[in-house]
Amino acid sequence: MNVLVLGSGGREHAIAWKIRQSPLCTNLFVMPGNPGCGQISTLISGSPKDFSAVKEAVVNNHIEIVVVGPEEPLVLGLRDYFEADEELKRVLFVGPGKEGARLEGSKEFAKEFMQKYSIPTAAFKSFSSETIAEADRFLESLKAPYVLKADGLAAGKGVVIPNEIEKAKEELRSMLSGKFGSASSRVVIEQFLKGIEVSVFVLTDGKDYLVLPEAKDYKRIGDGDTGLNTGGMGAVSPVPFVTEEFMGKVRSRIIEPTLKGLQNEGIDYKGFIFLGLMNCGGDPYVIEYNVRMGDPETEAVMTRIDSDFLSHLVACAKGELKNETIEISEENALTVVCVSGGYPESYRKGMKISGDILIRENTFSGKVMIFHSGTSINGEGELVTSGGRVFAVTANGSYLSESDIQKIEDGRQAAYDKVEKISFEGKNFRKDIGLDIIRYIKES
Ligand code: AMP
Ligand code: GLY
Numbered sequence: 001m002n003v004l005v006l007g008s009g010g011r012e013h014a015i016a017w018k019i020r021q022s023p024l025c026t027n028l029f030v031m032p033g034n035p036g037c038g039q040i041s042t043l044i045s046g047s048p049k050d051f052s053a054v055k056e057a058v059v060n061n062h063i064e065i066v067v068v069g070p071e072e073p074l075v076l077g078l079r080d081y082f083e084a085d086e087e088l089k090r091v092l093f094v095g096p097g098k099e100g101a102r103l104e105g106s107k108e109f110a111k112e113f114m115q116k117y118s119i120p121t122a123a124f125k126s127f128s129s130e131t132i133a134e135a136d137r138f139l140e141s142l143k144a145p146y147v148l149k150a151d152g153l154a155a156g157k158g159v160v161i162p163n164e165i166e167k168a169k170e171e172l173r174s175m176l177s178g179k180f181g182s183a184s185s186r187v188v189i190e191q192f193l194k195g196i197e198v199s200v201f202v203l204t205d206g207k208d209y210l211v212l213p214e215a216k217d218y219k220r221i222g223d224g225d226t227g228l229n230t231g232g233m234g235a236v237s238p239v240p241f242v243t244e245e246f247m248g249k250v251r252s253r254i255i256e257p258t259l260k261g262l263q264n265e266g267i268d269y270k271g272f273i274f275l276g277l278m279n280c281g282g283d284p285y286v287i288e289y290n291v292r293m294g295d296p297e298t299e300a301v302m303t304r305i306d307s308d309f310l311s312h313l314v315a316c317a318k319g320e321l322k323n324e325t326i327e328i329s330e331e332n333a334l335t336v337v338c339v340s341g342g343y344p345e346s347y348r349k350g351m352k353i354s355g356d357i358l359i360r361e362n363t364f365s366g367k368v369m370i371f372h373s374g375t376s377i378n379g380e381g382e383l384v385t386s387g388g389r390v391f392a393v394t395a396n397g398s399y400l401s402e403s404d405i406q407k408i409e410d411g412r413q414a415a416y417d418k419v420e421k422i423s424f425e426g427k428n429f430r431k432d433i434g435l436d437i438i439r440y441i442k443e444s
Contacts, residue, residue: 007069022310036372068095092317152183234433334411341426355422
């Protein structure tokens with residue numbers, strides 16, 4: 001099959017890498033991709049948000065299946081565009097339409113959906129600038145800390161959690177008056193949930209579903225979960241508290257009611273659902289829905305899928321997931337993200353990257369993998385930084401040790417060894433990926 005993956009990050013590199021291993025894959029294209037993707041696929045320039053450019057890429061390259069990485073093209077209606085086009089409507093497509101993408105595109109829609117279908121989530125109310133007084137009263141009825149969320153897409157930055165009520169009221173006003181542009185013209189205020197977070201990934205055709213390996217990501221910039229929020233500084237998979245019992249609750253209380261709810265709303269959902277969950281004393285609550293895979297979780301998750309991922313994607317797009325089973329490796333995966341100095345605030349680009357970062361697929365041993373995100377090739381043909389998150393290193397493999405702790409320690413050793421061998425000016429990364437999991441295993 002001719003496959004097109006849309007997007008340019010480490011997530012898309014990991015998805016492309018996994019698809020490349022499928023015997024069903026004849027030609028693989030990524031638009032726009034990055035130099036890492038370029039080693040395993042043909043890159044097509046252009047933005048996935050430019051629908052006519054996507055169409056041109058699909059038609060010119062006889063693409064048979066499109067897999068969408070980021071949420072934005074979906075929220076903008078790329079699937080709907082394909083369905084309405086005579087030439088495109090026969091092309092298989094993984095990703096929900098505009099209506100389904102509202103699960104991520106509007107926090108208010110998502111919260112109301114969960115409420116309607118009794119899916120466990122934090123108590124909430126949403127407000128606009130006309131209802132500030134009501135919002136203040138709602139804040140006063142809650143206990144600190146206070147969770148305020150911009151309704152719309154805000155590049156992962158639209159959530160603020162102040163500790164004091166006065167700060168919360170100030171924040172509310174700043175959001176409503178455009179702190180996150182039109183995304184925060186409505187604000188969702190919700191109860192603070194205390195617990196450990198985990199990301200669960202579902203691939204669904206709207207009726208049946210596969211659960212991909214779960215992962216934990218590390219959102220803050222600093223060790224010990226300190227400092228500013230980022231897109232994600234690392235990931236581990238599996239997550240020890242995600243037991244069969246916990247997953248049973250996730251299926252019966254969250255995944256299945258979500259699919260029934262979508263059907264009930266007349267939404268034909270074919271694609272990924274990423275559940276951001278909070279484990280509150282053994283019970284899962286939904287923090288957020290995303291309509292895509294997570295980054296950097298995908299860079300860990302893909303390395304643990306043993307079955308044919310492209311076959312799952314084709315079945316998803318055709319509505320035939322009922323016949324698929326996913327095989328998940330027992331191995332551990334641990335991902336460390338290297339970022340530009342200054343990120344998530346301002347940072348410099350164009351720093352030369354040295355070290356063995358361009359690993360060709362046929363030389364990959366299966367132990368350590370490098371997924372590119374913010375890299376590019378400059379005018380002199382050198383590999384340079386071009387973004388905040390520059391690359392992710394994932395280590396896994398069949399460690400000889402039987403002990404879970406030793407497996408994580410081995411993963412840390414292998415990942416950090418590789419991280420040390422690649423350098424660029426200002427390189428920054430967290431040193432504590434996986435340590436909390438080791439602590440958790442020791443304590444439980
Ligand atoms: P979101 O963009 O909705 O995932 O929120 C970003 C982050 O804020 C989450 O990953 C959580 O760490 C935190 N968060 C969001 N909602 C809550 C909540 N109700 N209680 C506690 N933490 C939350
Ligand atoms: N790592 C979290 C996300 O992709 O939203």
